[in-house]
Amino acid sequence: MKHNLRILFLVLTLLGLPVKLLWGQRSLDQRVIGRALSGEPYGICVVEIPVPNPVSGRVELPLAVRENQGSNNILFPISHDLVIEVAPPSQRQLPQAGGGRLLERVGELFKELSGDESMRLQTVSRRVFFLFRGDEPLRIQIADERRDFGQITLNPEINHPLHTDLMNQWWEGYALQMQSQIESADYPTLVESYLLATLARQNQLQLPSWFIEATSVEEDLVDPLKLIGGVEEVSDTIFKLAARGVDNHSSVRRMKLPDSPKWKPAQDSIRDDSDVSIEPLAYRVPSECFYIRYGSFSNYLWFKDLSEANGGDLSKLVTLRGVERNVSGRVEKQLAFRMTQLSRILGGTLVKDQALIGRDLYLNDGAALGVLFHATNTTVLRASIQAERRKIASEDDEVTLEDIEIDGQSVSLLSHPDGEVRSFLAVDGDYMLVTNSRHLIKRFYEVTRTGETLASTPAFGQARRYMPLAREDTVFAYFSPEMFQGLISPKYMIELRRRLFAKADLVMVQLSRLLLKKEQSGETEVSNDAQLDADSESFLSIDELIKQRFLPARFGDRFDRSGVFQVGNRLVDTLRGARGTLIPICDGYVMDVNT
Numbered sequence: 001m002k003h004n005l006r007i008l009f010l011v012l013t014l015l016g017l018p019v020k021l022l023w024g025q026r027s028l029d030q031r032v033i034g035r036a037l038s039g040e041p042y043g044i045c046v047v048e049i050p051v052p053n054p055v056s057g058r059v060e061l062p063l064a065v066r067e068n069q070g071s072n073n074i075l076f077p078i079s080h081d082l083v084i085e086v087a088p089p090s091q092r093q094l095p096q097a098g099g100g101r102l103l104e105r106v107g108e109l110f111k112e113l114s115g116d117e118s119m120r121l122q123t124v125s126r127r128v129f130f131l132f133r134g135d136e137p138l139r140i141q142i143a144d145e146r147r148d149f150g151q152i153t154l155n156p157e158i159n160h161p162l163h164t165d166l167m168n169q170w171w172e173g174y175a176l177q178m179q180s181q182i183e184s185a186d187y188p189t190l191v192e193s194y195l196l197a198t199l200a201r202q203n204q205l206q207l208p209s210w211f212i213e214a215t216s217v218e219e220d221l222v223d224p225l226k227l228i229g230g231v232e233e234v235s236d237t238i239f240k241l242a243a244r245g246v247d248n249h250s251s252v253r254r255m256k257l258p259d260s261p262k263w264k265p266a267q268d269s270i271r272d273d274s275d276v277s278i279e280p281l282a283y284r285v286p287s288e289c290f291y292i293r294y295g296s297f298s299n300y301l302w303f304k305d306l307s308e309a310n311g312g313d314l315s316k317l318v319t320l321r322g323v324e325r326n327v328s329g330r331v332e333k334q335l336a337f338r339m340t341q342l343s344r345i346l347g348g349t350l351v352k353d354q355a356l357i358g359r360d361l362y363l364n365d366g367a368a369l370g371v372l373f374h375a376t377n378t379t380v381l382r383a384s385i386q387a388e389r390r391k392i393a394s395e396d397d398e399v400t401l402e403d404i405e406i407d408g409q410s411v412s413l414l415s416h417p418d419g420e421v422r423s424f425l426a427v428d429g430d431y432m433l434v435t436n437s438r439h440l441i442k443r444f445y446e447v448t449r450t451g452e453t454l455a456s457t458p459a460f461g462q463a464r465r466y467m468p469l470a471r472e473d474t475v476f477a478y479f480s481p482e483m484f485q486g487l488i489s490p491k492y493m494i495e496l497r498r499r500l501f502a503k504a505d506l507v508m509v510q511l512s513r514l515l516l517k518k519e520q521s522g523e524t525e526v527s528n529d530a531q532l533d534a535d536s537e538s539f540l541s542i543d544e545l546i547k548q549r550f551l552p553a554r555f556g557d558r559f560d561r562s563g564v565f566q567v568g569n570r571l572v573d574t575l576r577g578a579r580g581t582l583i584p585i586c587d588g589y590v591m592d593v594n595t
Helices: 002-015 101-113 160-184 190-202 217-221 224-229 232-244 280-284 297-309 327-335 341-350 378-395 438-450 458-466 481-487 490-521 542-547
Strands: 033-037 043-056 064-067 075-085 121-132 138-143 148-154 254-256 290-293 351-358 369-375 400-406 409-415 422-428 431-435 476-479 564-567 570-573 592-594
Touching: 033 148, 033 160, 043 138, 043 148, 043 160, 064 075, 064 121, 075 160, 121 160, 160 190, 190 232, 190 490, 232 490, 280 290, 280 351, 280 369, 280 431, 280 438, 327 369, 327 422, 341 378, 369 378, 378 400, 378 409, 378 422, 378 431, 400 438, 422 438, 431 438, 481 490, 490 542, 490 564, 490 570
Parallel strands: none
Antiparallel strands: 033 043, 043 121, 064 138, 075 121, 138 148, 254 592, 290 351, 290 476, 351 369, 369 431, 400 409, 409 422, 422 431, 564 570
């Protein structure tokens, strides 16, 4: 036991804590000790409660602290026990008889024989670290789930070596705590990654080695399954890269966009399926699109209800992620589709066939997709859709409804400046397409002239041989080889990476302002789904956020010269629009690439 006390005395002496309060003082107030060190941008405080009778292992409940005067200057607290290694029971002196000490010792020996490693560790002190701002006295209330330990008043002092030492101890515990939270999370951990990168930058601390794993982002970007699912993993990785800070792009050499790969024709390995029955709707779909056919309006309603039951996120049907994004509602709003009870009734009489088509399924950020109708009465269906679009435009002064020309055809466009609403309506004979992509409208008219449709490809014919129309499937989903080839084309790959960095910048500006606002109120629970009032006192400019290190030094240094600006209370990328409704990749303008 004397050996244990010498170790504890040495550790506490190095910390500069008043060791005399640990021994022989059994009153609650005298056992609570602490130290507060001023610093920039944060001070560091440690409050400690020695354990009168050291216990084996880590069995104490975590400590919690709050400030009594309501100033809420306790930031990023972590509870951390002081655990030391002791000699195993077999090497300790025998206790004196009486009081059950001998039986207790026998129990310890049995645990040692069973290989219980906790018998070699003892918790001798309970601690809580936290950061604070300023140099005003701190009146701290300490408690855990079982008891209240009372209050202690700490006057911040200046001691740079001790401040550095305590900051390193806090950072080690905070990083471990965040690592555990990230590894166990079933949701995108943008907030945790941002806090780690920002606190490391502000306090000149080293990011842990696990922060950015040694996996290849490029490998994730060409994984077909991840490309279909929305590249969430690579999105998280790129966000970490952006939060840490990217390299200087302003002096990077430019080069011409590479040509697309020359794919081997598939006709040699696919049999002739010219005798297979194919639905007319497939002859109006570009060959590079995915194709989800409902066959009837009632099937579409079934699938829509199923999607909404899973949070409005198609990918959640297979990923089972614990996050609700309401992707379906966002897409409906962007395309100006509001499913009323009347439309549920009339839809079956006006729509002969219906399908969801598109170039990708990046629904979380902004996919290139549309709804294709084979109408029984084009005039009535178009009038019904246009009436709803006029109503949406009349309800919002920022939403405009106009006729534009695409590929020599008149097309109706309903749009909002930030892309929250972006809906093209095109009609060609008995077919109508409502989409958020100008490129899809152009291709919709082109395939009528060129015949480069999904139905004309050998692969689709073979798919229909295996799954014939006679099956009357409720939903028929087909992802063409040309779609996958398009996803890994140079244009798609380059713009995908750029838009992920653009999205990361949008998120970081929002999180930085929210973090500053939360700090002012003494809270450190930050959610990237929260909204920030543009008139808030914490509404700082991007330059000021960079100056205070809430954002990396080279924030916004992009190769394509795009950036972040404010539209009302929403953050928008100058080239791509708002987060969640970014301009589709196939509509982007990619002419060159950085080396």
